[in-house]
Amino acid sequence: MGRRISSAALAAGLTVTCLVPAIAGPPYQSDDPEPTEYRHYEIYTFNKGARSKGDLAGASGIDFNYGAAPNLQLTATLPVGFDFPSNGPAAFGLSNIELAAKYRILHQDTFVFDVAVFPRVFLPSGSRSVGDRQASVLLPIWVQKDWGKWSAFGGGGCQISAAGRSHDFCLYGGTVTRQIAPTLQLGIELFHQTADGIGNPATTSLGIGAKYDLNDNIHLLGYAAKGIQNARTANRYSWYTAILFTF
Numbered sequence: 001m002g003r004r005i006s007s008a009a010l011a012a013g014l015t016v017t018c019l020v021p022a023i024a025g026p027p028y029q030s031d032d033p034e035p036t037e038y039r040h041y042e043i044y045t046f047n048k049g050a051r052s053k054g055d056l057a058g059a060s061g062i063d064f065n066y067g068a069a070p071n072l073q074l075t076a077t078l079p080v081g082f083d084f085p086s087n088g089p090a091a092f093g094l095s096n097i098e099l100a101a102k103y104r105i106l107h108q109d110t111f112v113f114d115v116a117v118f119p120r121v122f123l124p125s126g127s128r129s130v131g132d133r134q135a136s137v138l139l140p141i142w143v144q145k146d147w148g149k150w151s152a153f154g155g156g157g158c159q160i161s162a163a164g165r166s167h168d169f170c171l172y173g174g175t176v177t178r179q180i181a182p183t184l185q186l187g188i189e190l191f192h193q194t195a196d197g198i199g200n201p202a203t204t205s206l207g208i209g210a211k212y213d214l215n216d217n218i219h220l221l222g223y224a225a226k227g228i229q230n231a232r233t234a235n236r237y238s239w240y241t242a243i244l245f246t247f
Contacts, residue, residue, distance in 0.1 A: 027223035030173030033116030035073035050238035081130030093127025204229035
């Protein structure tokens with residue numbers, strides 16, 4: 001499930017016991033190892049963004065997930081980026097399309113944790129004003145453990161850019177959630193990303209998230225985070241909102 005906004009994409013944009021089984025991953029930046037159920041769909045219509053150095057950038061779009069096989073999820077994300085710089089005109093355009101495949105290699109029913117790999121390819125941006133003009137690939141591992149109404153998931157990996165080693169970076173995150181009511185889940189997350197280029201500092205943020213089930217097929221997701229490392233220059237605050245359709 002793709003929902004993070006990396007400082008690489010942001011910097012480019014600046015220059016850019018539920019009604020259904022618990023769904024981890026979005027709205028958090030950390031992902032989870034649980035794939036979409038076999039022959040089922042998850043479709044997110046999302047808006048995400050971050051404020052940095054007085055500028056505001058992000059994307060809106062569709063995140064499409066399909067359970068192609070047991071323990072295998074195929075993902076495609078189509079984002080339209082936006083950029084509102086403090087010293088220039090606003091910009092909009094097709095940002096980096098994402099293609100990914102999540103495969104769960106271990107299950108907590110037979111092992112201690114769920115464990116999955118979730119390689120993700122970012123295609124070059126379709127716009128000259130938003131997104132990253134270079135392709136890149138993210139290679140993460142995600143882990144999860146559930147007990148009662150609680151769940152903990154996280155992990156991390158590194159993103160390798162065609163622009164060169166100076167643009168490569170790694171990210172790490174962990175999230176703890178609790179089912180507060182049959183239709184409401186709340187969570188808290190700590191997330192870190194290393195520097196992704198000269199002049200772009202490492203960032204760490206603390207965020208809170210919520211998921212509310214309107215019914216079996218429609219779910220509301222929200223997330224807000226505040227930078228706690230280099231917040232003035234890299235991430236004063238960020239957000240993610242989505243309507244999730246499951247069927």
